[in-house]
Amino acid sequence: MATQRPWFFRFPPEMISLIVSFLPNKDVKSLRLTCKALGEITPFSSSRVFLSANSLNIQVFRAVADHPKFRQEITEIIWDDARFVSAPLIWENVHPTIDPQSVQTNPDEGCPNWFVEECEENRYRMRHRKHRDVDRPDHLARKNQIDAQMPLKVCWEYYMQILNDQTTVIEAQDDEKAFLYGLQRFPRLKRVTVTPAAHGWLFTPLYETPMIRAFPYGFNYPIPRGWHFDQTEGQVVEPLPWSEATEEYKELWRGARITLRVLSQVKKHNFSELSFDSKQLHTGINFRIFDQPCEEYNHFAAIMKRPGFRRLHLSLLTGSSGYWAGFQSGYFHQAVSLARELTDIYLSTTFNLGSLSSLGDPPIPLKKVLPVMEWPNLCNLALSRFSVDTSELMDILKLLPSSLQSIELEFIEFPFDESCLTGLLERMREELNWAERDQLKPTVTIAMEGHRRWPGRFIKLPDEVASFLYGSGENPVDGGDTCGPRNGWGTNHDLFEAEYTRPNVSIPDLRKLGIVR
Template sequence: MAWAIPLHFDRVFISANSLNIQVFKAIVANETFRHQVTEIIWDDARLFTGSERWQYKDEWEYHGQEPDMIATENGCPKWFQKGSSTSDDDWCHPYTSPVADNQMGLAECWDYYKPLLEDQRQILAANADIKAFKYGLQRFTSLKRITITPATHGRHGTPLYRTPMIRAFPPGFDYPIPKAWPTAPMNDSGEWQDELPWISEEGHAPYQWFYGAHCTAEKYREKWRGYKLVSRALIECENQVTELRIKGHEIKSGLSCRIFDQPCTEYEDICTLLRRPGFRYLDLDLFTGLIEHDDWATYKTGLLRDALAQAKDLQHLCVSASTDIEDAYCQQLDPDDLERPVFSLRTIFLIDHWPRLQHFGISNFLIEIDDLVDVLSALPPTLRSVELINLAFRNPDHGYDDLIR
């Protein structure tokens, strides 16, 4: 006996991919499905298009060739092989194991990947993804949450979200995992750390030194294209979305914390969204680079604090950093560095501005126990849960046991 099971869509995906856009538009056009959607996930994991970082260029230029010109015996670029999970070339140092037993060959993977790149190029040139997104804002009557993430593809063989694009991949397809937003090194592979400013007093020079002569200040900021376009669209469309998730923590990334160094368009946009009446949910992952080497200057400007304080109706707040912390120690600081006072959590969190707060969470912060206890004790009686993940303690003799006591 066959049973008719009604389809239900409560979230949809959008990205710079034709298949994702087609499915998105089909749901938008359906008079049943469009009223079910409560969340749009903007997949900002644009496909890797070639070598970019100077550490890769130095490695390849040692061999006497420009990195984008180096090809394997199969004819695909060396950068594509390096990013795959199956390279047996010691020079490429694969980071993971093969994605499947029925692994596609390198040349076959490259042949499948090339049309995806061309499709992405055309969509980005036409801004087809943001046009579809804006139409969805008008049509999804139950929409309340927007998620922006660079981590959709997860790791080899284990995507974070199975978007229509990813579902369509042939079995055994292997490709460089997209990292459109800068990320902290995932291991001891020798990667350099991006610690670039959002606005530079030195013009384009810092970006060109790190990413190459093609990278201007504006092109650097375009790495966060999804955040820039989506936040602006939410403001212009006056859509009353009440929940915002800016993710990336899964791949040690997030929104550049340097947006909060000084007032700028991107800072004003997030403030505008947070101050809207009824805005209730913020999940904010920050890419903090090597902020600890700069005495946590971004946290101390007060702009992050002022932005968060705009959300008077906030019920859920979770802020995660990408600071390198292991076993409760901040890995990029020497013991002598911990002799100096660190920033107070009160420089970021004005607890008395959120009288309706039900959930409070922080991750990858360096803290003083007394300071953290002071903040936790000030949380309102509406609180239902607290989430403290991977914290480092300024006093090396302290730990979670001391916090609980």
């Protein structure tokens, strides 16, 4: 007796492909495995591949690099530069210390005290991030994992397997070897991204890398952060002088350093975009590499002057306050001046992240940072956590080329200007004459903290700013402050939770919309 053909296959293959295109890659992979027919007609496409000091990530990375079809589609390598630790380190100086109490075994849980504390903190953060929100499907999915949490002793044993695997990979330099191999095998590679934020928050990873997808259901673990990072909420570490730093300290940026070295030395690759992206976590590339020439600075400068280099995203660990030697020395300005074909640049600092001591510090000298006259093709400029002088920022904006398409100003501080964003937007409308352009007018986006601060969360006002600059709309921050716009203006976003997106309105209004309880 002939088996009846499933109704789904009555649709034309083109329609099936269109339906499947709305699914995330992980669901496409599962769908392709359900039967041979679906595997043949269901398209699978991925433009990015993940790498880290983990053997599973490396195994999948190399498998894609060896695949005759998939390797042709890769345009981005994402390096997860966060690493697991046997105990939290405290970098009070160039040498780390460990709290002896933290590594003692908790008799009730069968694992170290610090591990227990971190796992409990994860549960607290999950509740804190949800706050008053109604139960969304993603909330319920995370709650189900929390309810099914493995015993902490079992979590610790699995965690140690990953840690030991990481040690083996680093000793053999397998991650660096894989990176070099990928550069040779991905002909369409355009971007290399290095981030310390791949793990996001518990059960909410920024990227579902092969390693993270393989985690057991209900696996609670200390979320690893790459680079120099303070786990205390709202705190920012001060970057240690690079010229005095030990190799152990510099290895906090292992993936970033390998990327700089390899990309500056290997000639046969086509990448044109480099991103060191903290995703608004309170960290970045140690800014002290720009104090004076060093190995990392030389690699960075070599990449900047590479023919065809067009996009730079650079998160900088500057500390929370101060007037930094890297900008004063001129080496940063000198290096980025070499990128003559640059079209996109995004720069962020950790300035003024909850630090009252920084309020009296002078603004960042923008003219010593941004050599805009050397970027005749600049299309997109973004500045995040910059303390600025309004007049100097206006001078920079007036020098930008006609190719400009967008400006993003995130969490900008005005230490000596009471008018703040209100005055800046008014001057932009009055002095820049962008509204009179015949060609496409630059999109201007303002991002602000809002009243519930959390890394990755912000309020964005692109439409409101456009209405004010190019139409008859009101100033969206008139009467407000640098912490947030007026109620009803802008949209709340979360880099780690797309489902969080909501209008910036009062709690009663959010309740009416069914967003909060």
